[in-house]
Amino acid sequence: MTQDAAQGQAVWSQALLAAALFSIDPHGCGGVAVRARSGPVRDAWLSIVRGLLPNGSPVQKLPLNVGDDRLLGGLDLAATLKRGRPVSERGLLVAADQGVVILPSAERLDPAISARVGAVMDQGAVLLERDGFADRSAARFGVIALDEGCDQDEQAPASLLDRLAFRIDLEAVALADVGVISEFGDRVIAARSRLGTITVPDDMINALAGTAYNLGIASARATLLALRVARASAAFDGREVVAQEDAERAAQLVLAPRATRLPAPEDQVPEAAPPEPEPPSPQADNDTETDLDGPLEDAILAAAAAAIPAELLELLQAGIASKSRGGSAGRAGAQKKSPLRGRPAGVRRGDPRAGKRLNVVETLRAAAPWQVIRRREGRTPGQGPRVQVRRDDFRITRFKTRTETTAIFAVDASGSAALHRLAEAKGAIELLLADCYVRRDSVALISFRGKSAELLLPPTRSLVRAKRSLAGLPGGGGTPLAAGVDAAAALADAVRRKGQTPSVIFLTDGKANVARDGTGGRGRAEEEALSAAANLRALNVKAMVIDTSPHAQPQAERLARAMAAVYLPLPHANAQVVSKAVQTVMASET
Amino acid sequence: MALHFPFSAIVGQDDMKLALLIAAVDATVGGVLVFGDRGTGKSTAVRALASLLPPMQAIAGCRYHSDPVVGCAVPDCCGAKPGSAAQESITVAVPVVDLPLGATEDRVVGALDLERALTQGEKAFEPGLLARAHRGFLYIDEVNLLEDHLVDLLLDVAASGENVVEREGLSVRHPARFVLIGSGNPEEGELRPQLLDRFGLSVEVKTPEDLKTRVEVVRRRDAFERDATAFTKRWHLGDSEIRDRISGARSAVATIRTADVMLERASSLCMMLGTDGLRGELTLLRAARALAALEGAREVGDQHLRRVAPMALRHRLRRNPLDDAGSTVRVERALSEFFDGAAERRVG
Numbered sequence: 007m008t009q010d011a012a013q014g015q016a017v018w019s020q021a022l023l024a025a026a027l028f029s030i031d032p033h034g035c036g037g038v039a040v041r042a043r044s045g046p047v048r049d050a051w052l053s054i055v056r057g058l059l060p061n062g063s064p065v066q067k068l069p070l071n072v073g074d075d076r077l078l079g080g081l082d083l084a085a086t087l088k089r090g091r092p093v094s095e096r097g098l099l100v101a102a103d104q105g106v107v108i109l110p111s112a113e114r115l116d117p118a119i120s121a122r123v124g125a126v127m128d129q130g131a132v133l134l135e136r137d138g139f140a141d142r143s144a145a146r147f148g149v150i151a152l153d154e155g156c157d158q159d160e161q162a163p164a165s166l167l168d169r170l171a172f173r174i175d176l177e178a179v180a181l182a183d184v185g186v187i188s189e190f191g192d193r194v195i196a197a198r199s200r201l202g203t204i205t206v207p208d209d210m211i212n213a214l215a216g217t218a219y220n221l222g223i224a225s226a227r228a229t230l231l232a233l234r235v236a237r238a239s240a241a242f243d244g245r246e247v248v249a250q251e252d253a254e255r256a257a258q259l260v261l262a263p264r265a266t267r268l269p270a271p272e273d274q275v276p277e278a279a280p281p282e283p284e285p286p287s288p289q290a291d292n293d294t295e296t297d298l299d300g301p302l303e304d305a306i307l308a309a310a311a312a313a314i315p316a317e318l319l320e321l322l323q324a325g326i327a328s329k330s331r332g333g334s335a336g337r338a339g340a341q342k343k344s345p346l347r348g349r350p351a352g353v354r355r356g357d358p359r360a361g362k363r364l365n366v367v368e369t370l371r372a373a374a375p376w377q378v379i380r381r382r383e384g385r386t387p388g389q390g391p392r393v394q395v396r397r398d399d400f401r402i403t404r405f406k407t408r409t410e411t412t413a414i415f416a417v418d419a420s421g422s423a424a425l426h427r428l429a430e431a432k433g434a435i436e437l438l439l440a441d442c443y444v445r446r447d448s449v450a451l452i453s454f455r456g457k458s459a460e461l462l463l464p465p466t467r468s469l470v471r472a473k474r475s476l477a478g479l480p481g482g483g484g485t486p487l488a489a490g491v492d493a494a495a496a497l498a499d500a501v502r503r504k505g506q507t508p509s510v511i512f513l514t515d516g517k518a519n520v521a522r523d524g525t526g527g528r529g530r531a532e533e534e535a536l537s538a539a540a541n542l543r544a545l546n547v548k549a550m551v552i553d554t555s556p557h558a559q560p561q562a563e564r565l566a567r568a569m570a571a572v573y574l575p576l577p578h579a580n581a582q583v584v585s586k587a588v589q590t591v592m593a594s595e596t
Numbered sequence: 597m598a599l600h601f602p603f604s605a606i607v608g609q610d611d612m613k614l615a616l617l618i619a620a621v622d623a624t625v626g627g628v629l630v631f632g633d634r635g636t637g638k639s640t641a642v643r644a645l646a647s648l649l650p651p652m653q654a655i656a657g658c659r660y661h662s663d664p665v666v667g668c669a670v671p672d673c674c675g676a677k678p679g680s681a682a683q684e685s686i687t688v689a690v691p692v693v694d695l696p697l698g699a700t701e702d703r704v705v706g707a708l709d710l711e712r713a714l715t716q717g718e719k720a721f722e723p724g725l726l727a728r729a730h731r732g733f734l735y736i737d738e739v740n741l742l743e744d745h746l747v748d749l750l751l752d753v754a755a756s757g758e759n760v761v762e763r764e765g766l767s768v769r770h771p772a773r774f775v776l777i778g779s780g781n782p783e784e785g786e787l788r789p790q791l792l793d794r795f796g797l798s799v800e801v802k803t804p805e806d807l808k809t810r811v812e813v814v815r816r817r818d819a820f821e822r823d824a825t826a827f828t829k830r831w832h833l834g835d836s837e838i839r840d841r842i843s844g845a846r847s848a849v850a851t852i853r854t855a856d857v858m859l860e861r862a863s864s865l866c867m868m869l870g871t872d873g874l875r876g877e878l879t880l881l882r883a884a885r886a887l888a889a890l891e892g893a894r895e896v897g898d899q900h901l902r903r904v905a906p907m908a909l910r911h912r913l914r915r916n917p918l919d920d921a922g923s924t925v926r927v928e929r930a931l932s933e934f935f936d937g938a939a940e941r942r943v944g
Contacts, residue, residue, distance in 0.1 A: 074698040092710045117784060121738045122697045128639065135699035135725060166783060213816070215811040224803040225635030226815045282682070291850045371708045371764050378717030393714060468781050539740045 009161030017175065021051055024172040024259055026190050029058035030197045030238040032106055032148025033465065036127060036231055039112070039151045039162055041490040042176035048152065049185045051176060055106070055150065066098045066104035066147075068123075073137065077122060081137040083366050090377075090392030092370075094139045099123070100132050102147040109281070112162035113155035120163035123149065127169050137367040158459065173232035173263040182412040196269070197241035202239045206248045211305040215309050217257050222267035231385060232260040250302060255307045258313035265314050269307055368401035410487050411509060412448040412501045412589065416494040418514035418554065419455040420485040430554075432476045434584035450497060454490030456483035457524035461493065465501060483524065487565070491538035499549045509548035511545045511588050515555035516562030539568035550574060552584060597786055603644035604607055604834030606934040608804050609659040614887070615797040615907050616645050617838070619733075619775050621845045621886040626796030627754070627776035629739070629787070629911065637813070638779040638803045639737045642722045646692035648835055656684040659710065659723050659775045660730050660770055661691070670770045692734030693725050693774075696739060704746060705753075708764040721768045724912060726759045739778030740787045747791055750776070796879045797904075798911035800924055824871045845889035853895035861899060861931065869930050871912040880908040902935055 028035050038055075042048040056065060068077070075097070077079075081093035099107065107123070109115060125133050126145050134141040149170060151162045161167065211233065218229045224273075232253075241253035290307035373395045380394040381578035415434075449472060451463035463475040490512070518531035542549060549571035553562035558575035573588055606613060630638045654661035655668055656678045662668035664685040667678035695704065706724035713719060725734070734750075734767055742750075753759050759772040778795065779849045780787070790799070804810050820827040859881065866877045883904040884896045892902070910923040 017743060078696075079666045080700075086714075091715045118697070121741050121784070125737060128900075133694055133696040135696055135703040137700055138702060138707065138722065140703060140725075165634065165781065206818070208815070211815050212811050216807055219807050224633055226637070226803065226810065226813050228634035229810070230817055233814060233818055365703065366763075367710070370712060371713070372701075374708060374710060375717065375719050375765065377714060392872070403932050463850055468783060510807030525779060 011180070011183065014179045018179045018183045021174045021176060021179070022054065022187060022190070023255070024174050025051060025055045026058060026194050027235055027238040027244060027255075027259070028148060028172060029055055030135070030241060031195055031201055031234060032059070032316060033127075033130065034234040035153060035238065036149060037107075037149030037170040037174040038174060039156065039167055039170050040174055040176060041153045042179075043154055043376065045182050047176050047179050047184055050149070050181075051174075054107075058552070059106060060104075060195075060198070065072045066102040066105065067107060067108045067110065068098055068119075070111050071116065072098065074122070077119065077274050078126075078132055078136060079134050079143075079366050080139070080142075085145065086370065086587075087393050087395075088113055092138060093382075094137075094141065096133075096143065097132060097134075099126050099145045099147070100143045103143070103145045105147055107149050109149060109151045109162070109166075109414060112153045112166070113160045115151075115163055115166065117163045117165070119167040124165050124169055135292050151190065159268075167375075168225050168227055171207055171260050172311050177520065184395070192242075193242055196244070197238065200244075200246075201237065202243045204240050204246065204248060206233060208450060209302055210236065210248050210250075210253050213253055213306045214256065215259070216303040217307045218261055218264075219259055220269040220307055221265035223261060223264045223308060224266075224547075227262060232256040232273075235260050253302075253306050253307035257310035262310045262313035265310070268314075269311055277352035298427070300495070313388070319549040320425050339445060344543075363403050365401045365403040368403075369395060372401055373399040380569060403563050411507045412466075413451060414450045414452065414494055414497050414501070414508055414510045416452045416454065416459070416490050416510060416512045416514075417479075418485060418512070419453040419479060419481045419483075419492065421455075430584065432479060434582075434588070436472065437475065437582065437585040450501075451479075451495045452490065452497065453479055454486050454493070455481065457486055458487040459486060459493035462498065465497075465506075484513070484518035485518050486522070486524070487516065488522045488534035488538045489520075490514070491535060491542055491565075491569070492522070495542040495545055495547075498542070498545055502545075502547075507548075510542065510550070512515040512549070512551045512565070513554050514551065514565075515553060516551070516559050516564060516565045518561070536568045539565055542569045550588065552587070599828050600643045600647045601640050601820050602828055602831035602835050603641070603648045603829070604639055604838055605820070605831045606644065607816060608809050609801055610639065611799040612638070612641055612909060614639040614903075615799045616641060616777075617890060618797065618883050618886040618904070620645065620649055620842050621889060622882055623773070623775050625882045625886065625908075626777070626875075627794060627797035629696040629792070629798040630777070630801060631798065632783055632801030633803050635645065636803055638801055641734050641739075642733075642777050643692070644722065645727065645733070646689075646765070648839055648842070649690040649732075650839055650846075651687045651689050654688045654731075658685045660686055660727050662771070663731065669927050670766075670768070672784050673770075676836075691729055692730040693734050695725055695734055695736045695746075695787070696740075697738055699725070699746070701746065701749065705749060705759055705761050706768070706770075707761070708766055709737050719765065721766050721772065722858050726753055726772040726774070727770055732774055733777055733829070734774045736779075737802050737851065738784070739791070740780040740782070740784060741794045747788065751791060751794055756791055771793075777828075793875070795911065797853070797883060797907040820892055833863075838903050845886065847887055848892075852888050852893070854885060855879060855895060858884075858896050858898075858901065859926070861898070865901070865905060865930070865934055866909065868934060869909055869913060869927065870881050872908055876912045877907050880905060883908050898935060902927050902931055905931055 024038055027039050040048065040051065042051075059065070067447075075095075075101060077097050079095055079097035079100060082093045085093035085095070107124075127147075127149065130144065130146045132141075132143050132145045134143070149166070151166060151170060153162050155161050167173070214232045214236065215229050218232065223229075228577040233256070234258035236248045239255045240246070240248045242251070245252070266437075270317050306353060325444075370393070373393065376399075377393060380396075407512070448465040448467050450458055450465040451460070451461070451472070453462050454460070463472055465474060494510045494512070498510055501508040518533075518535040519528050521531045522528055523554040547567050551562055551569070551571045551573050553559055553568035553573065556564065563573050603613070612630055615630070619625055630642070633639060653664055655664050655674055658668045658674040658676060660668060660670060660673060661677065661873045662674075664676070665678065666677045668674050702726050704726060706722055706727055709720040709722035710884050736750075752773050754774070757771060757773040757857065759770055759835050761768045761770075776795065778787075778791075804813065811913075816827075861882050862877055862884070866880065869878075881896070884900040887900045888894075888896050889905055891900075906924060908926045913923050913926060
């Protein structure tokens with residue numbers, strides 16, 4: 007209890023420090039990713055940030071599915087109609103200039119919106135090329151991304167996280183821990199005026215870059231952000247020159263949460279370091295420059311290592327830093343659907359009734375050439391609206407609401423499915439994926455072996471991610487078929503909730519021998535597998551069972567029947583054949 | 597106008613810089629795709645190119661900044677005749693146009709000028725980004741996130757060099773020849789093969805792997821952010837040297853000799869790699885020629901072919917999902933086999 011409280015207070019004081027440093031230089035620091043449920047603690051933190059920002063700085067909240075017209079700006083319909091000439095409306099990002107943008111439910115943020123926000127952050131300006139307007143307006147703001155995700159995989163898009171200096175997690179903070187440090191306000195104001203003159207000694211830059219390197223952080227942005235935070239920290243403490251203390255703070259706040267590996271202890275062979283999960287980031291290679299290592303860097307690295315969040319530390323120690331770190335944006339495209347969005351497929355004449363979206367700009371364009379004539383025709387010239395829009399002018403945007411399909415592969419990776427089958431399944435998935443990304447479909451992969459099923463690859467269209475997770479697919483152990491079917495059904499349901507069409511492909515011999523609770527026993531395991539199959543059938547999902555055993559098995563056929571799936575015995579299946587068969591099934595009945 | 601990070605101050609990333617320079621020397625290589633990790637300075641390099649390019653001549657008052665030598669044939673524009681002395685010609689910067697995410701179709705291709713239509717009842721064409729990018733560069737950051745209907749549009753225009761607008765009763769066609777530059781992160785979605793193929797050169801950027809380089813990256817970036825004017829001034833000389841190299845290479849590129857044996861070698865290299873179509877071969881030769889011009893060589897040699905082969909060919913390999921090695925590795929493998937093997941044979 008007391009330990010929890012102490013921990014909560016420690017987290018809170020870090021969060022307060024992050025709030026102060028962020029409000030000294032919101033644009034420079036990029037922003038703060040706040041993981042917390044909505045509640046009094048989060049509200050308290052947010053109101054502290056608001057209090058620390060300069061008086062009158064704008065704070066703009068972005069609705070989750072904000073449209074481009076509100077986000078970036080566009081045509082102001084009311085003003086345009088009133089004045090009889092096009093009038094532009096500034097978007098939320100421009101309105102947030104010199105202030106803060108708040109992104110609620112950032113874990114569900116559409117990657118397309120995240121990319122737009124990211125581009126504006128990089129440029130410090132909104133480049134508007136919309137609705138007949140071409141404009142560049144300053145938009146220098148900091149971002150507060152409120153992330154309500156419950157696990158590691160559910161977080162804000164990686165492209166956004168990369169641009170935010172701070173990551174704080176308020177889940178462990180109790181309301182009793184929340185306190186305010188009143189003198190922060192004055193210190194922040196003083197720091198803001200001092201910020202421009204703070205200098206950074208070269209060895210501090212070296213030490214921060216070295217720390218980022220040793221923690222396996224690939225993006226150069228991380229070091230730059232750490233540098234800016236160190237500067238803000240020096241200003242906050244009233245120093246003119248960045249000191250070791252500032253660099254340590256920056257390493258703790260900025261670098262530690264981004265670690266993808268633990269620093270190798272002194273004199274250890276690099277191979278002994280935990281395996282690096284991300285191919286793009288550098289392996290601990292032998293020709294590492296060591297002449298930059300110094301006592302300063304060691305101190306800062308130690309500070310950072312000590313601040314690595316406990317959850318992340320566990321993962322790193324196990325050598326399996328979450329694969330989704332830096333990869334969760336593989337959801338690109340998967341969430342693009344929202345009513346009336348999707349792919350615009352041109353504009354046509356029509357009535358803007360329910361379910362149709364009026365395209366204002368095109369409507370005005372259609373009406374525009376007739377204005378002079380209509381005004382002349384008008385019964386009382388000079389009266390009436392400046393712009394006369396008639397029914398014929400209405401243009402509506404058409405959206406192609408093609409449902410995306412997601413092929414869910416449930417692969418039997420148990421001992422009974424020989425290892426080469428696994429290799430074929432991998433090959434087939436890659437072939438399918440190569441085909442899917444032409445058609446913009448997604449693929450997911452579940453493997454079941456030993457005692458349970460595991461989602462190896464959440465729905466993705468990225469060949470890069472798929473290859474990475476396939477490469478690590480292990481084999482051997484029992485056949486928990488029921489667990490596999492359950493996992494596939496759950497995923498299919500989730501996919502459908504997102505408005506996509508799932509289809510499930512099982513690669514198995516159907517010989518279940520592990521029950522749901524992990525105990526062995528053929529009879530019960532098979533029984534459970536069949537009942538799981540019935541559940542899947544109830545979902546009414548297109549399914550297919552590919553029998554991978556050398557001779558066709560009645561079990562697999564029974565399973566297929568139970569889930570109303572297409573049964574395909576492919577004793578000599580190779581990747582090409584499987585891929586073809588799946589495409590045929592997926593294409594049918596659509 | 598905000599100052600751009602100087603091109604010559606970019607640390608490392610030699611492939612990316614070379615590809616951009618080659619495109620600047622010879623626009624016909626057909627665009628550059630820069631794909632890679634986050635925070636590696638992809639867009640920095642492209643934007644830096646903008647302030648590096650030697651200026652060009654354009655017809656004064658022409659909305660498509662047409663070349664005075666070629667003239668402007670678009671109706672309702674300046675109507676300049678080719679080479680006509682009556683037209684005043686001015687020096688303008690080569691356009692490097694950003695196509696931001698969220699751009700609407702009307703701004704990309706051009707549309708009815710709403711202002712004039714509403715206030716004066718005139719039907720006039722307002723050129724879009726494609727017109728602005730004519731004779732220059734069109735840059736799309738996060739190209740893999742661009743909406744499909746815009747991608748289709750771009751493909752069409754990039755292939756034909758002409759933008760045809762048929763909308764709102766307007767019927768306009770104007771030249772739109774530009775070098776397409778795209779950048780993105782493959783983790784956020786793959787690029788459609790049709791678009792991939794449109795890029796002449798493709799480079800992969802990675803985070804530099806040695807610490808010294810990384811320190812230098814951060815140090816320069818920081819110095820630039822602290823005082824952009826002073827930093828740009830410090831690198832002014834480096835930038836103007838590169839500018840001179842581009843100018844020199846541009847005038848030299850037509851005279852670079854390509855021996856028949858080199859043509860053969862380029863063909864057999866492409867055949868060995870199994871690249872689709874002739875486009876790869878052409879790009880390979882053009883890029884090698886541009887590189888030779890940049891280096892001040894008189895003719896294309898093996899070293900030029902070898903240097904540009906990965907960027908000209910790696911995105912044209914037939915995808916083989918069962919081969920775990922990335923395309924870069926495959927090209928490298930084939931290259932060392934091809935060149936080193938050949939060298940041995942010649943020696944032996």
